[in-house]
Amino acid sequence: MWLWSGEGYWIVRLLFQRALALLYLLAFLVAANQFRPLAGEDGLLPLSRYVENASFRERPSLFYFYPSDRVIAIAAWTGVGLSLLALVATPYWLPDPYATPASMALWAGLWLLYLSFVNAGQTFYGYGWESMLLETGFLAVFLGAGGVAPPFVVFVLLQWVLFRNMFGAGLIKLRGDECWRDLTCMEYHYETQPIPNPVSWFAHHRSKAFHRLETLGNHVVELAVPFLYFAPQPAAALAGVATIGFQGWLMITGNFAWLNALTIVLAIATFSDGVLSTVLPVTAPAVAPTPLYLEVAAVLVALAVVGLSVRPTMNMLSEGQVMNTSFDPLHLVNTYGAFGSITRDRYELVIEGTADEVLTDGTKWRAYEFKGKPTDPEQRPRQVAPYHLRLDWQLWFAAMSPSPYRSPWFPRLLGKLLEGDEATLDLLAENPFEEPPEYVRAIRYRYGYTTPEERDETGRWWERERVGTYVEPVSREDFEGRGRRRQRLR
Known part of the structure; x- marks a missing residue:
């Protein structure tokens, strides 16, 4: 027929x-x-x-x-x-x-x-x-x-x-x-x-x-x-x-x-x-x-x-x-369907670590770089598609909310970074530490494109403004203590 x-x-x-x-x-x-x-x-x-x-x-x-x-x-x-x-x-x-x-x-x-x-x-x-x-x-x-x-x-x-x-x-x-x-x-x-x-x-x-x-x-x-x-x-x-x-x-x-x-x-x-x-x-x-x-x-x-x-x-x-x-x-x-709503502001989570054993006002924090999502304002946006960077995408969703409790995988990500877990670090573009850090934290920023004039002058693709702390500094001991508390509750 x-x-x-x-x-x-x-x-x-x-x-x-x-x-x-x-x-x-x-x-x-x-x-x-x-x-x-x-x-x-x-x-x-x-x-x-x-x-x-x-x-x-x-x-x-x-x-x-x-x-x-x-x-x-x-x-x-x-x-x-x-x-x-x-x-x-x-x-x-x-x-x-x-x-x-x-x-x-x-x-x-x-x-x-x-x-x-x-x-x-x-x-x-x-x-x-x-x-x-x-x-x-x-x-x-x-x-x-x-x-x-x-x-x-x-x-x-x-x-x-x-x-x-x-x-x-x-x-x-x-x-x-x-x-x-x-x-x-x-x-x-x-x-x-x-x-x-x-x-x-x-x-x-x-x-x-x-x-x-x-x-x-x-x-x-x-x-x-x-x-x-x-x-x-x-x-x-x-x-x-x-x-x-x-x-x-x-x-x-x-x-x-x-x-x-x-x-x-x-x-x-x-x-x-x-x-x-x-x-x-x-x-x-x-x-x-x-x-x-x-x-x-x-x-x-x-x-x-x-x-x-x-x-x-x-x-x-x-x-x-x-x-x-x-x-x-x-x-x-x-x-199917996509982008039924468009966000007016871009928020990003910047995850940082430090090798300092004691936190002070002078503690030096270093940021983890990701393969796709913006972190360094001077980093030109990358071309990664059609490859799918799943962690980077989820970080974009997580940044929309000021609370990490909306993303149950996020605390585990911080724990993996404190452990220096190689499989997790392979998902990132750059690990700034030769040894696992003593503390990590997550800062929430509002990002916006620079103007052509600003980029010509500064070389930056982004301007950013800190809007809050997403996760306060945590150490390996903090995660181990939480684990012990969960075991007791069981």
Whole structure:
């Protein structure tokens, strides 16, 4: 049937799969490098906390049954290996009777492994792009490979993911901060976004007219363009181009992990081989019809998605819209949206330590530097995306509140620094101490960009003002005493 035939999508499938494999590779490398110090056996949010506070049915994960750093490492590096196999299109090397089953097994393995990290990662994996990667990765299982046509319905489902991502983001902006309605949000966004990049400072200093124009453009691309994803060609492809251009601008001006890159990958589903062959020097080979078992599987998945889409759609259309929410433990159909409100002031936590055994007014404090978030006012903002610095992102959220009790992992971070824990220190850009410090503290600052004139004169990218002490100086003995008190209470 024409409805299910994807004979004109062989190139689109190959391009989509390899792009998605690259993002999976990045995600598993992040897990291999960061999961254990963040959410492993002795992480900032220990894995035991996940096992104790959730059932397997609520948050299924391999680590529920094997909560060990060794299993985490095996799973992460297995994911890296499978991602590389997908990146070089290994299933396409096999004869056609075996290519599609091998492809389905490969993509299912990637999805299952990453599901384990997302469901066990707690706060450090609580981002919308985690669910989006899982939802997209699940659909990729049913695209097939080799010399057979992909099921067209799967591309419609991918367009549906893209639609909810973009349209949901547009709706939550209109319902949220009034600055989206009066077109002034972009006057604050570049300065207060989670992790600015080298271009953010320059984008911030564009004119107010420029910021109003780009805010209006944001509304058009998020609220009007998504309906064209389902239109006939070339309208759907033009909508995809607009989406890719929009996401490309966000990548140039900010560090949003792989959110923008994944949205671009999803936008590939709006093209067809006919459109791509007019701009790329590629020609699709002659393909065999989609195998019956793959067609049946794709139809069943489509029916499941229709049923699972009811709650996310109701949420998206509701006045009380909640962004970046999963409605099932497998993250099969989710609701998305970002930056419904824009902060006007940027707060940062500066963590400092001292080697002094006795604190005085003359105590010299030295700051820990992070890989992405601003600390040193003279440090130019860094480019880190699409790599995801999970600790840096959580520090941005933590700084919004003047109380450390909103972030239960933060005291453990200070304790790790006092211990000189190597795994934790690897998450930082610079450790100013050869030996663990005697005391650490956290100071809360308000940061703002310098003007062009100020930067020319001082070399600073930021000006900052101290607004309070987030955590008073604490020592190893303080943490050991708290530990003994907890033991007595048990």
